[in-house]
Amino acid sequence: MIWEVHHIRERMQQAGVGMRDAMALLHMTLGDQEEFTGPLPEGMFEGLHSLMDRTVRGARIERFRPSRGRSPFHVFEILASEGQALGHLNMIYLRKPLPCYYLVYVEVLAPFRRQGLGSRILEAYKLFLETKGCLGLLDNIIPPGDPTFHIYTRLGYRPVEEIIGMQAMLRDNHYMVWIPASLRGIDMGERLLKLLFNLQRKRAVIDMKDNESMVERTIDEFRSVYRALTSMFQEELSQGTSTPLMRFMFTKFTTKLLGFRRRISTLLGYTGGESLEQIKIGEAVGQLAAQPWSLWGPRESRVEIMDPSAPDLPEWLNTDPTGFIEGLPLYRRPYLSRETWENWAGAADRISIGDLLLWGFDPTRLREWEFGGERYVFERSWPRFETHLRQRAQWLREIDQQASSMRFQGARLGVNPPLAFLSHRGNLYILRRKLEGIHLEEALDQLNGAPHLLHMNAMARIDRSILGVTRSVREWLASTAPPEMRAEA
Structure with a gap:
């Protein structure tokens, strides 16, 4: 892997990639690893930073x-x-x-x-x-x-x-x-x-x-x-x-x-x-073949428990989070049909870039984990977003008690903050409990597309009620969120 990384700069020079395109390419494809630091050897960028300085000055x-x-x-x-x-x-x-x-x-x-x-x-x-x-x-x-x-x-x-x-x-x-x-x-x-x-x-x-x-x-x-x-x-x-x-x-x-x-x-x-x-x-x-997770970066894992109710993590997960998590079954996502999910849930290594383009998203980002009689979900993110994710987790914990006592047109609001953060080989994983329910987008699609639900929805206008509740929740969240979180509310 190190050999490959060191030769990217040489490849760019051989292909005649200009300074602007080289930096855009590196930022788009490798930039989530903490602004080109951490999981990638500095030698890969040897000469690029001085060239960038000259470009900026000129x-x-x-x-x-x-x-x-x-x-x-x-x-x-x-x-x-x-x-x-x-x-x-x-x-x-x-x-x-x-x-x-x-x-x-x-x-x-x-x-x-x-x-x-x-x-x-x-x-x-x-x-x-x-x-x-x-x-x-x-x-x-x-x-x-x-x-x-x-x-x-x-x-x-x-x-x-x-x-x-x-x-x-x-x-x-x-x-x-x-x-x-x-x-x-x-x-x-x-x-x-x-x-x-x-x-x-x-x-x-x-x-x-x-x-x-x-x-x-x-x-x-x-x-x-x-x-x-x-x-x-x-x-x-x-x-x-x-x-x-x-x-x-x-x-x-x-x-x-x-x-x-x-x-x-x-x-x-x-x-x-x-x-x-x-x-x-x-x-x-x-x-x-799609390769959505990083294989580079420190071999030492960093595990931080964010909630005392988090399960005791097995030793293999603590020492090799990337290998453990990326081997778990895929989480059933909206728009991923049951047949597609059953075909690919345990065979994520066969997913191609063409499959991602066909589906319109990366289903490997979320993985299901059953442990100790409970179900959990791992989400893959990147080191660059860790600070923001921690701020969001802190905000969710702060509003948890207030949210549990509120009702929105009769609906109760629940909060599902992270249980743990795991960092390994340039990947950041967030552990949460799996909630039983249906995604908003999937619910609306079924109400407006499933033959056995169309008549009932036309009579009761269930989709409008769901959207009304969602709008009320978002308005409340926006009113309580700190400025840096309001765009997500």
């Missing part, structure tokens, strides 16, 4: 006007010396009642973050506003607990409430304004309020256009990463051979692609899900 920022008929946005792009985009800032011009540019979105490609590029593009934007004599408006969506939450305050932005006072129509927003020297000292309260009112009316359309732009950029990135992967492993693909690391990287690419497909279906106004079909997965890749 980056320039250019502005592009809206393309006629394509996008309404003015764009700042951070360009590497080779002309590849490392980041961008979208803004839209609002003419009345005050000249203003609204900052729609700013992003730096994940591998190039924490290098100062975000601050550079925001400084360039501020200089542009000063030169034009225009206000700068933005909606600060950064969570308060994020280290970058105060970046706009440090750049001189002010909450609009300091100028126009609290406004009911803005209660769900965190608008901030930057005022150029040419407009300071004038009374702009009424005009700023009208400007914000006009912006609020246009927000849905602006956000929809930004979603379209984001999807287009992300599809381009997926396409570039796929080309890089197939170039790197062209010899193996043509010969029908493979290595564990090769299968792992293609599997990670596939699961990231499937996750993106699920997310864009919820985007405001986005209807172009079929455009993902632009990314054609070749037959040779589809036939590869």
Whole structure:
């Protein structure tokens, strides 16, 4: 395995993979292992970090006007010396009642973050506003607990409430304004309020256009990463051979692609899900055996019991969590038919990348375990998410007692926090009790699709009742969740 990892850099050089695509590939396929550290030897990235530093230092920022008929946005792009985009800032011009540019979105490609590029593009934007004599408006969506939450305050932005006072129509927003020297000292309260009112009316359309732009950029990135992967492993693909690391990287690419497909279906106004079909997965890749879990990283396991009611774990599970858990039967997931589940539950090693694409998700991520007369579920995650998962577990424990005493249209809310965390070979496993019940999506599908339930559902409107309860629960969770958890509620 170590030999394979050390040769990835050599493979990228031989395939002529550029700096931007190399970093995007590594981040997409290997980046869940704590930002390229931990389970992967540093030698794999020898020379890449210094090359990235040179790329960042040589980056320039250019502005592009809206393309006629394509996008309404003015764009700042951070360009590497080779002309590849490392980041961008979208803004839209609002003419009345005050000249203003609204900052729609700013992003730096994940591998190039924490290098100062975000601050550079925001400084360039501020200089542009000063030169034009225009206000700068933005909606600060950064969570308060994020280290970058105060970046706009440090750049001189002010909450609009300091100028126009609290406004009911803005209660769900965190608008901030930057005022150029040419407009300071004038009374702009009424005009700023009208400007914000006009912006609020246009927000849905602006956000929809930004979603379209984001999807287009992300599809381009997926396409570039796929080309890089197939170039790197062209010899193996043509010969029908493979290595564990090769299968792992293609599997990670596939699961990231499937996750993106699920997310864009919820985007405001986005209807172009079929455009993902632009990314054609070749037959040779589809036939590869899926390798969804890491085989690299420290051999020593780390087990932490989070709940005193957790079972005493057997010695084999403590010493080799990856081998033990990945050998368990698959958990029966919604949309995995009983026949499919019975065929694959004990034969996960035969699942191919083509199967993942057919099903639309990775069924190996959840495993069932029966022990001591009780049933449990293991969920596979990644070290990069451990801090967040611990925060969520703590929050669930805090609301457990309050939740058990509440009723939502007669329904009781139960909490199922983690019993244990197990870390091994670059994988993170979460142990929970298996709850008897039916998933929301599966229940709705059966109510609206099973012949023996259709008439009953039409008469009693059970699906509407279920959705009403779910909505009430989510509203309550959102009201009690800390800021960093509200998006999950």
